[in-house]
Amino acid sequence: MSLRVYNTLTKTKEPFAPLVPGKVGIYLCGPTVYKEAHIGHMVGPVIFDAVKRYLTYCGYHVTWVVNITDVDDKLIAEANRRGISMAQVAAENTEDYLKNLAALGVDTIDQMPKATKHIDEIIRFIEELIAKGFAYVADGDVFFDVTRDREYGKLSNRTTDSQQGEGGEAASRKRSPGDFALWKTAKHGEPSWDSPWGKGRPGWHIECSAMSRRILGETFDIHGGGLDLVFPHHENELAQSECCHGKPMVKYWMHNGLMKAAAAAGKVGGRSDREQGADASAADDAAGKISRSKGAGGLAALIAKHGGEKLRFFLLRTHYRSTNVFGDEPVAEAGAGVDTFLRFFERYERVTGESFYALPYAKRREEGDAQTNANSTDALLADIAKQRTAFLTAMDDDFNSGAAMAALFDMVRSLNRFVEQAKLEEPAGDAALRKTQVDALRRGTATLRELAAILGLFRAPPKTNAKADDDLVGKLVNLLIEVRATARKNKDFATSDKVRNDLAAIGILLEDRKEGTTWMRK
RNA sequence: GGCGCCGUACCCAAGUGGCUAAGGGAGCGGAUUGCAAAUCCGCGAUGCGGCGGUUCGAAUCCGCCCGGCGCCUCCA
Known part of the structure; x- marks a missing residue:
């Protein structure tokens, strides 16, 4: 009877043994806070919250880190669209994210580092990669050179020459299409930080390598995230960290399955969208995939309707690696x-x-x-x-x-x-x-x-089941129960059934028991 | 085209070589109840997408086929 964990890197279940006996470090990729959270953002936190609780129960001392990506192209775009600062966009959506975590009972996260608070560590990391020859500077941008990493692609099982890589105008400055940005030079008006390569901002992947190193060390036990992050995000993180340190970054890579929207589940696949060159967001809608531009709003409404506990229960009733159809x-x-x-x-x-x-x-x-x-x-x-x-x-x-x-x-x-x-x-x-x-x-x-x-x-x-005696509703319901009890005693079942049926119609269920009648809200 | 995943009863879903194929929802009997609700008891796949193969033995391994999905570009 010992714990086994499925490792994406080896594609097998392995016996769990932390690097340091008795201690476990977990890093989970959190959200890019440019829009409000959707159900997909809750899957990882709920699962890892349970993972941490279980490991703790088994006697481990666990440190769990979830990062917040608060600087990114999409954040900038959203800030411009709304005419407010990037920091403001990030602050609002971080608050929304935290509110949802709380509603789902996720309260075991130890640290939630933000990318913008770790720019110094990020720059240091990039400098080390350049010094070791794994990265190069091109016109204020810094790219990771995937051809210098012999093991590149080992997590997602793909080869460098099959990469199309990130497009855009920066692509022309790359040596290979699969190279990815560690540092992006700032265009006028964009939020930026000083660096050895001029004003700019970090690329997407480097923050996780830098922050996980600062908090958990060069090698840590578990790295988690959605399956959609395996490539390119985690592949790139792994490449950066292992090239920089010359040792494994993570012992166990754990990836959770993705959520699909119930209404549109089971439609068009990704392949055809791509061939048709369809607009990305439109393609997502058709595929029923839950993601950023879509799906938002559904979460708040469902929490309001069902409560966080039921949502949490829903997420934990299936295996964390399976995909799930989500809906009312x-x-x-x-x-x-x-x-x-x-x-x-x-x-x-x-x-x-x-x-x-x-x-x-x-x-x-x-x-x-x-x-x-x-x-x-x-x-x-x-x-x-x-x-x-x-x-x-x-x-x-x-x-x-x-x-x-x-x-x-x-x-x-x-x-x-x-x-x-x-x-x-x-x-x-x-x-x-x-x-x-x-x-x-x-x-x-x-x-x-x-x-x-x-x-x-x-x-x-559960809050919805509150029925304190001093509550007005409680007093009224108890009054009706008394009236109904009298009717029942007199075998006036027409009256007693009317009371019960009418209360049921407004969401209050009566249940007759030997010791008396109880009630609950539906 | 490359790399993967999945297909178990009306619905959701666990199980990945060997006792009677978990569990939940819905349904149907019964107990209980004035009637209900809740709860308890019982019923429900001789079969695990299809066809072959390996094996003493397969839902579980292999091959082919059919169907669904993900990633390869931002994404939890």
């Missing part, structure tokens, strides 16, 4: 699963009188191991222990959160079954027996909480 219906479908858990948590509170969210639980794997036992004489706890093992086995297999989640569903069923069979929602007969049973329920539920926490799920009560 798929999220709602996943959300139905979330409701099953939330209902159990309410049931748990009715039975034990304490909140699920207040339950103490094991924060470390060994701690949890000590608290569970598959050979327990208690049938419930034996089942829970087996399900916990299934969960951890799945996570050990390249963070298979989808398979792990199946164990969570099994657990909640076991727990519900136990409550029914032990009749824990009915008046207690044998007080001593009930105490034993409630204790077993509490221990089993604590294990569920322990595992859910690894995925960052169910850490706090």
